[in-house]
Amino acid sequence: MIALKLGRAVSGRASALWIVKLAVLAVIVGAAVFTPGFMTPASAIATLDHAALIGLVGLGMTFITISGNQLSLSLGATLSAAALAFIAASGLGTVGACAVAIATGVALQAAQGFVIGYFGANPIIVSIAGLGLILGIGTHITGGGEVYPAAAASLAPLQSRLGPFNMLIVVFAVGSAAAELLLSRTRFGRQLIAVGSSSRAAIASGIQVPMVVTATYAVAGFFCALAGMLAAARFRYASLEIGVGYDYDAFGSVLIGGTLLRGGFGSAWRTVLGALVLASVHTILVLRGYSQEAQYVLLGVFVLGAVCLSSREER
Amino acid sequence: MRSITRVLDRIAPPRGRPLWILLGLVAALAVVDGGSGFFFQRSTLFSVTQLFSTVGLVALGLGLVMMLHEYDLSLAGSFALAGIVGVLTGVESPLLGVACGVAVGAAAGLIQGCIIVWLRMSAVALTLGGLLLMLGITYVLAAGTTIRYANRAVTQWLQASLFGGTISHRGMIVAAIYVLAALVFAYTRVGRDVIATGSNRAGAAIAGVNTDAILVGVLTAAGALAALAGVLLAYSLGAGSAFSLSDVLMGATAAAIIGGVSLGGGKGRPIGIALGAVTLCLLRSGLAGLEADPAVLDSLTGLVLVLVAIADGTLFGQRALEWRRALFGSRPP
Numbered sequence: 001m002i003a004l005k006l007g008r009a010v011s012g013r014a015s016a017l018w019i020v021k022l023a024v025l026a027v028i029v030g031a032a033v034f035t036p037g038f039m040t041p042a043s044a045i046a047t048l049d050h051a052a053l054i055g056l057v058g059l060g061m062t063f064i065t066i067s068g069n070q071l072s073l074s075l076g077a078t079l080s081a082a083a084l085a086f087i088a089a090s091g092l093g094t095v096g097a098c099a100v101a102i103a104t105g106v107a108l109q110a111a112q113g114f115v116i117g118y119f120g121a122n123p124i125i126v127s128i129a130g131l132g133l134i135l136g137i138g139t140h141i142t143g144g145g146e147v148y149p150a151a152a153a154s155l156a157p158l159q160s161r162l163g164p165f166n167m168l169i170v171v172f173a174v175g176s177a178a179a180e181l182l183l184s185r186t187r188f189g190r191q192l193i194a195v196g197s198s199s200r201a202a203i204a205s206g207i208q209v210p211m212v213v214t215a216t217y218a219v220a221g222f223f224c225a226l227a228g229m230l231a232a233a234r235f236r237y238a239s240l241e242i243g244v245g246y247d248y249d250a251f252g253s254v255l256i257g258g259t260l261l262r263g264g265f266g267s268a269w270r271t272v273l274g275a276l277v278l279a280s281v282h283t284i285l286v287l288r289g290y291s292q293e294a295q296y297v298l299l300g301v302f303v304l305g306a307v308c309l310s311s312r313e314e315r
Numbered sequence: 316m317r318s319i320t321r322v323l324d325r326i327a328p329p330r331g332r333p334l335w336i337l338l339g340l341v342a343a344l345a346v347v348d349g350g351s352g353f354f355f356q357r358s359t360l361f362s363v364t365q366l367f368s369t370v371g372l373v374a375l376g377l378g379l380v381m382m383l384h385e386y387d388l389s390l391a392g393s394f395a396l397a398g399i400v401g402v403l404t405g406v407e408s409p410l411l412g413v414a415c416g417v418a419v420g421a422a423a424g425l426i427q428g429c430i431i432v433w434l435r436m437s438a439v440a441l442t443l444g445g446l447l448l449m450l451g452i453t454y455v456l457a458a459g460t461t462i463r464y465a466n467r468a469v470t471q472w473l474q475a476s477l478f479g480g481t482i483s484h485r486g487m488i489v490a491a492i493y494v495l496a497a498l499v500f501a502y503t504r505v506g507r508d509v510i511a512t513g514s515n516r517a518g519a520a521i522a523g524v525n526t527d528a529i530l531v532g533v534l535t536a537a538g539a540l541a542a543l544a545g546v547l548l549a550y551s552l553g554a555g556s557a558f559s560l561s562d563v564l565m566g567a568t569a570a571a572i573i574g575g576v577s578l579g580g581g582k583g584r585p586i587g588i589a590l591g592a593v594t595l596c597l598l599r600s601g602l603a604g605l606e607a608d609p610a611v612l613d614s615l616t617g618l619v620l621v622l623v624a625i626a627d628g629t630l631f632g633q634r635a636l637e638w639r640r641a642l643f644g645s646r647p648p
Contacts, residue, residue: 070439073388073560115621120630122578124386124439125568129620132561136614144610248447261440293454300448307444311436 017309024305025277032280035287045164047276047283052172055275056227057243057250059179060109060220062271066183067216068196068263069116069123071251074130075224078108079243081134082221082228084142087238090149094157098229105225106218108134113217117210138240146239158233168230175226179268182219192216197264252299253278255306278302333574333590340594344601359600361476364486366596370566371489371589372544375496376537377564378571378588380438382513383533384580389427389442390541391563392449393420397542398549398556399456402464405550409469413546420542421535423449428531438534446560461556464549473551485547492540496585506584509533514581565616570595572623579629595619 032038057075064072086101112130116123149155162170183189191212195202202209227246232238253274259266281302285295373390380387397416405412427445431438456462464470473485482490500506511519512526520526541563549555574591576583598619599612625631 070437071443115625115628118630119625119628119634121624121628122386124388125578125620125624128561128564128568129617129624132565132617132620133614135561136610136612136617139610140608140614248443251443255440261437291455293451293458296451296454297448298451300444300446300451303447304441304444307436307440308430308434311434311440 020309028277028281028284031284035284037287038284041164043283043287045166045169047279048169049166050282051272051275051279052168053227053231054246054249054253054278055172055272056175056223056230057246058253058271058275059175059268060223061247061250061254062179062257062259062266062268063183063192063216063219064123065251065254065259065261066196066263066266067192067213068199069213069216070261070263071247071254072109072112072123072127072130072217072220073247074108074112074127074134075220075250076243076246076248077131077134077138077240078105078221078224079228079231079246080238080240081105081108081138082225083232083238083242084138084147084240086229086232087147087149090151090154092154093151094154097154098158101229101232102222102225105221105228107221109221109224110214110218113214113220114210116217117213135240142240144240146237148237152236155233155236158230168234171226171230175223176268176272179219179223183266183268188212188215193264195263248299248303249275249278252303252306255303255310258310261307261310333587333594336573337590337594337597340597340601344597347601360481361483362600362603363593363596364482366599367592368483368486368489369544369548370570370596371592372492372540372547373563373567374570374574374588374592375493375585376540377567378574378576378583378585378591379509379533380537381568381571381576381578382509382580382583383530384513384516384578385431385438385530385534386578387424387427387438387442387534387537388560388564389423389445389449390537390567391558391560392446392453393423393538393541394545394548394563395556395558396420396423396449396453396456396545398545399453399462401546402462402549402555403456405469405546406465409466409550412550413543416546417539417542420538420540420545422538423542424535424538425531427538428534431534432527432530457556461554464553464555466550467553469550470553473547483551485551488547489544492543493585493589497589500585505529505532510581561613561617565613565620566592566595569616569620569623572627573619578624578627 037043057079060075061071064070082101082105085104086097089097089100091097092100108130112126115121115126158167160167183192191202191207192215194205194207195209195212195216199209202212224243228238228243231242235242254266254271255261255274256277257266257270257272257274259270278299281298282295285298373394377387377390380390397420400419401412401416403412404415423445427438427441430436431441474483476483477487500509508519508524508529511522511524512529516526570592571583571588572578572591573594574583574589575587576591595616599616602612602615603609
């Protein structure tokens with residue numbers, strides 16, 4: 001029986017896919033080993049730190065991708081908006097500022113989720129409109145500049161450390177576990193996977209699809225808000241620029257993890273793996289002295305490759 | 316005279332909805348204007364045609380892709396990259412710069428189209444990868460800043476106003492391309508094949524349409540159109556720079572949907588898209604006359620896009636019916 005399975009696995013298209021994946025992984029591991037300075041504690045923490053920031057947005061994107069809505073292009077802007085809200089509300093104390101930031105992130109994404117779920121509007125278009133609306137209104141309010149906190153003391157708890165790990169890494173670890181449990185152990189998670197597999201079947205089995213889609217985007221907004229307020233506490237300011245580009249990294253980590261683009265299949269740990277891969281590549285490029293621009297090009301290649309591989313897998 | 320009406324019948328959008336929306340907006344702006352004259356002046360017309368010549372070509376390309384029930388995010392990348400390529404290669408000979416820029420956009424569309432057809436995959440995800448790659452190359456070429464275009468004569472010629480200050484040479488080029496697209500769409504098989512492919516791809520293939528060729532061709536054309544828009548804008552601004560995704564795609568998508576294209580595919584005509592783009596530009600120019608913050612105008616485009624996306628949603632008809640029943644009881648309308 002096992003021999004049969006193995007035989008099937010090493011033949012045909014599936015094995016070709018695995019060879020490609022293992023080859024890419026081998027190249028990354030090889031580059032990591034031969035890059036001086038990668039195998040040091042400092043570089044490991046920096047890699048984890050980067051993985052945590054893109055991973056938090058990636059966890060949010062995972063929910064959207066599993067729900068069958070492919071991707072959102074407004075998660076980075078939502079991160080910025082939550083960061084701005086956090087800094088603006090820093091006078092309310094740590095808990096108050098966090099609550100305002102989370103409420104902002106959840107509201108911005110849940111509104112888009114409602115439009116998508118209730119009216120059947122195209123998720124990509126709605127997210128582009130959301131991006132434009134957040135950037136436009138945000139620029140109008142902030143004047144396009146940076147916002148500094150009124151009470152820097154309320155940022156302090158988010159800047160604290162737990163052993164060698166900073167707060168961002170701790171929140172990412174807890175958030176990943178929570179996302180995995182939410183997806184695999186709760187009624188919402190099962191309904192989400194049902195909606196992603198087949199929206200019509202979900203309606204027929206009595207699932208309130210608009211509600212589930214709205215909740216999905218609300219969860220995505222929650223994770224963006226976490227990333228936003230931790231980034232704002234780190235940099236001690238916020239601006240609309242702070243979240244630019246995180247949607248792309250996040251989508252890249254979702255696909256590299258192997259969550260299916262057509263929806264209905266995926267998990268949080270896959271995205272964590274994807275984020276770690278992307279962050280390692282980022283660290284290698286930084287250590288080898290490549291520019292920010294070159295990293296953009298490589299991210300494009302990664303997403304293209306992951307999309308193509310993932311579409312082969314879906315058949 | 317009859318031949319002219321026949322041509323108009325053939326290229327005009329179905330049932331004229333985009334036209335009614337445009338006329339309604341003009342009437343509304345006229346009421347707001349109330350004879351004060353800030354709206355009804357030549358400079359408004361010039362700013363509309365200037366905006367149109369930036370949004371219009373991307374809207375045409377994106378509209379054609381949407382007619383096929385697909386969506387191309389990479390047009391924003393073609394737009395930005397072609398602008399930089401045009402500026403870098405076109406100082407001596409602007410036509411060479413246009414050719415290089417358009418070739419980049421067309422090649423991007425061609426390659427992505429072939430991959431989509433070969434792997435039978437969704438265009439959105441693949442074109443996101445294409446977008447990232449092209450934006451990355453744009454950043455590498457521009458090294459994070461704007462690149463000045465040194466050939467001032469070309470900038471002045473493109474911006475020079477014609478016909479009593481109502482349209483620039485750039486606007487004329489864009490209008491000419493629209494006329495060409497409308498004629499091709501109305502008088503060749505391509506138009507019908509695009510609509511057939513967008514309505515029902517499997518059915519069209521059975522009926523003898525080469526749907527793969529249509530998809531690759533439309534994506535190539537869309538890439539080339541977006542690239543041309545990027546080069547023309549870079550030349551007339553005298554500089555090439557990177558743009559954000561929403562700058563390019565938001566207006567183009569809204570224009571296409573207002574112009575009668577549906578995200579469900581199989582609907583729309585080039586002239587409809589032109590009317591949609593003019594409507595959007597008029598709305599923006601009209602409100603710019605009220606001296607609103609440009610950021611507010613950007614978010615207004617976003618709001619318009621949300622509204623048209625709702626109206627174009629797959630469940631919109633069902634929800635409207637539910638509301639009518641809830642409001643007026645359950646008797647059939």
